[in-house]
Amino acid sequence: MAQNTVEKTPVTLLGLGAMGTALARTWLAAGHPLTVWNRTPAHTTALGAEGAGAADTAAEAVAANTLVVVCLLDDASVDEVLAGTDLADKDLVNLTTSTPAQARARAEWARERGARYLDGGIMAVPPMIGVPEAGGYVFYSGSPELFERHRQTLGVPLGTTYVGEDAGFAALHDVALLSAMYGMFAGAAHAFALIHKEDIDPAALAPLLADWLVAMAPAVHQTADQLRSGDYTTGVVSNLAMQVAGTPTFLSTAEQQGVSPELLSPYFELMRRRLAEGSGEEDLTGVIDLLVH
Ligand code: FVH
Numbered sequence: 001m002a003q004n005t006v007e008k009t010p011v012t013l014l015g016l017g018a019m020g021t022a023l024a025r026t027w028l029a030a031g032h033p034l035t036v037w038n039r040t041p042a043h044t045t046a047l048g049a050e051g052a053g054a055a056d057t058a059a060e061a062v063a064a065n066t067l068v069v070v071c072l073l074d075d076a077s078v079d080e081v082l083a084g085t086d087l088a089d090k091d092l093v094n095l096t097t098s099t100p101a102q103a104r105a106r107a108e109w110a111r112e113r114g115a116r117y118l119d120g121g122i123m124a125v126p127p128m129i130g131v132p133e134a135g136g137y138v139f140y141s142g143s144p145e146l147f148e149r150h151r152q153t154l155g156v157p158l159g160t161t162y163v164g165e166d167a168g169f170a171a172l173h174d175v176a177l178l179s180a181m182y183g184m185f186a187g188a189a190h191a192f193a194l195i196h197k198e199d200i201d202p203a204a205l206a207p208l209l210a211d212w213l214v215a216m217a218p219a220v221h222q223t224a225d226q227l228r229s230g231d232y233t234t235g236v237v238s239n240l241a242m243q244v245a246g247t248p249t250f251l252s253t254a255e256q257q258g259v260s261p262e263l264l265s266p267y268f269e270l271m272r273r274r275l276a277e278g279s280g281e282e283d284l285t286g287v288i289d290l291l292v293h
Contacts, residue, residue, distance in 0.1 A: 008032040009153040012065040014058055014081055015096070016043040019122065020071040022129035023095075026157040028052060029130070037061035039081070059085045067150055071095040075102040088114035091146055093154065095120040095138065099175070100168030107142055107167035118142040118150075119167045121174025122158070129157045137161050141169035184213060186263045193259045223285050232282040241280030244271050 008031045013024050016038035024047050027034050034052040036044050037060070044054035055061035062068050062085040072078050075098045092115045094106060103119040110117040124136025137159035140147050147154075147162050154160050163169045188209060195205055226232045247268045254261045267287070274286040 009067055009150065010035070010065040011153060012036075012061045012068045013071065014038075014061060014068065015071040016047065017071070017073065018126045019095070019129070021047065022126040023069070023071060023157045024052060025050070026130035027153075030156045032153065032156065033065075035061050035064040057084075058082065062086065062090065067091045067093065067153065069093045069095060074098070075106065078106065090115045091118075091150060092116065093118045093120060093146075093150065095122055097121065097174065098171050100172045103141070103171040104166070104168040116143050116146045117167060118146045119170045121170040123174065123177060124158055132159070139163050139170040139173045141165070142167040188213075190254075190259065190263045194253065194257050197258065222283065223288075226283060226285045227288065232279070232285040236281065236283045239280060240271060240275050240282050240284060240286065243284065244268075244275045247271065
């Protein structure tokens with residue numbers, strides 16, 4: 001009885017793309033009163049049937065509740081959608097992917113309009129929404145009070161990880177993790193290309209590849225320790241000199257397999273430059289120094 005009488009925070013959600021729709025369903029399922037708006041009104045129909053209130057305009061949706069969540073395509077669409085709304089005294093949570101600079105500017109923009117602001121970077125794809133065991137979560141940054149106030153509501157669709165008061169930090173963490181992911185995809189693409197013309201089943205390589213990437217992933221902790229200490233030679237298992245000596249093997253193999261080295265070469269070039277600076281006893285950590293201007 002008691003659990004049914006707990007009042008759930010009403011939520012306004014602007015943007016019913018693949019992500020917004022998935023978010024909406026979890027709030028509805030958890031019993032949160034939900035008001036939705038989408039540029040293409042047809043996207044609100046199904047959610048209306050599931051209990052959401054569909055507003056005719058973004059301004060009407062914003063007026064309906066204090067907590068306003070935005071999940072639109074990009075920062076330009078956020079600008080467009082919020083332009084005619086009254087944000088005074090609203091709790092604005094922006095889950096639209098943006099750059100750190102855009103997030104910081106949006107926080108200031110919201111403050112000038114009398115709103116409190118939280119920025120979010122979603123580390124999940126739509127099928128992971130509302131599925132805790134899938135491991136998805138959202139990085140949040142901006143007002144700590146706002147995060148605490150809505151922590152429970154924001155935790156309904158996905159886990160929450162608060163990364164600081166600087167509104168740009170959620171976007172920065174988001175882009176950092178996704179950039180690492182693209183590096184991993186690039187490496188996997190090269191690996192599949194190497195076997196492509198051979199009598200090797202890609203489905204046989206895939207589990208070997210996945211296990212190897214998982215086994216290597218903890219190396220990031222040593223990288224972090226070395227960056228913190230400034231000593232890139234402690235705990236080194238495979239030093240830079242040895243690794244650079246091995247690069248011709250990778251490049252020759254690519255050539256023999258008829259595979260372009262264009263994904264690997266830029267990284268090898270950075271390794272060679274670091275070695276030329278006399279850093280042969282280091283880990284690969286020194287490459288990071290070459291990337292930072
Ligand atoms: N889907 C994913 O895999 C990723 C996972 C990580 C986070 N991203 C980010 O989430 C934001 C929304 O992504 P989405 O998947 O919902 O994207 P779409 O399905 O393409 O929906 C886009 C919504 O934005 C509306 N919209 C676009 N432009 C405008 C505009 N100028 N004015 C008003 N609304 C606009 C669009 O409306 P409509 O086309 O249905 O009328 C959708 O509601 C995004 O930042 C991802 O990077 C998702």
